Amino acid sequence: MSVNQGSIKCREIMQGSIAVAETVGALEPGVIGVYPITPQTHIVEHLARLVANGNINSKYINADSEFSAASILYGASAAGVRSYSASSSQGLLLMTEVIFNMAGTRLPAVFSAVNRSLSPPINIQVDHQDTMTLRDSGLIQLYVENIQEAVDTHIQIFRIAEDLDVLLPAMVCMDGWIISHAYEPVTLWQEEAIRDFTGVFFPPYEVNPQKPLTYGALTDDDKITEFKYMVDAALGRAEEKIIQVAGDFKKAFGSYHGDVVETYYTEGAETIILAMGSIAGTIKVAIDQLRAENKKVGLLKIRSFRPFPASRIREVLSGAKTAVVIDRSFSASSGGILGSEVKAALYQQNGPFIINYIAGIGGRELYPHNIKEIITESEKLSAAGTVPDKALFYNLNSALI
């Protein structure tokens, strides 16, 4: 792909957190509300540096907890200010109450979620349990595969969240360490190009003492369903915006990572793997190796988990024999979360067998050979027609239980 040279600021080998912080800094959020937690802290530390050095003009507020940090964003966003925070793991759980409120109040604050396992036991490595637990809030969630996608998606997501047809909080989910702390060659874009692309946030309401408003009013059963429906509909409309903004981004910057999904060799594939986040990169390596052996394997990377692109998933999987969903999170006793939703999307579709693996929990490493093993196992189950309806815990060490 030919990158638009005019909009490049620099191309360097950098750490993911710094690349993201530089990009968010270029957007100069009016308010940045923060509380540190590993592995997110490098992002807000670098933003603090940008503010302290006078590079950006944001109001940087240190809070006493993630709950307060999110509440600061709620207030700022209600006042019509572009607002931003980052968190991980338990910190995201502590923000949850506020995030539901933001979605219901239609406040488009933006978060970076640096994915990390939930306690206990304490584990600071990556899985998706933290962000997936926020899935019912009305929050937009885009999962990214590498540092460049993290950078580009942060630019896109402000425009999506702040669109007047959407107006919902939004989160870029990036895998802890693998994306936040790794160093990769990355293109940072010119501040001006970034600001031109995102535009200015025009809120539908403003906090003005001359024209006071009520936020968070009480509603009875005669209207509450309708309010909830409006959140559902807005999140649905976000799907169209994500597609549109990804297309516009490609035109403006020449960089593209898919829209609500990204497909990799899915055309005519007999087996398609579905996954989110950095594991998609590993899966691509495994697929390249399998394709060299003429195996008809492809990847359907889910970029947007919320809104959930059910019809796109149906479309891509329609010709496949076997679909393998790799989940880095699960709903206890029910299965992988992505797996369950993919199954629901394909219900009564006469589509492929769906095998759901729970893998890569708490940073357990997944290499291309693990992916190939998962594919081989799944194809066997599918060919024998013995697909389990329950999700399988991959590489579970039964000797320890």
Place this chain on the structure above:
Amino acid sequence: MKLNLGGITEAGRSLKNHTGTWRYKIPVINKEKCTGCGVCELFCPDSSIVITGGLASIDETYCKGCGICVRECKLEAIKMQPEGEESR
């Protein structure tokens, strides 16, 4: 009528939304027992009690009938009575 985005609405909704309509029991003050100490006034969550002339008096437009005042009055000078049956 269309719902406002995010439930954000004009301020001062309580001017229109009378919480007194929720009530099915109303607190009634026993004028013999009440000393006008003001404890009930402090505790009423809807600011529906004012002390006037040394006596508690209830604002029926906003009193939602929760009964907190009854519990807090240590002189047992307030009783809840079914709406419409209160003796005034």
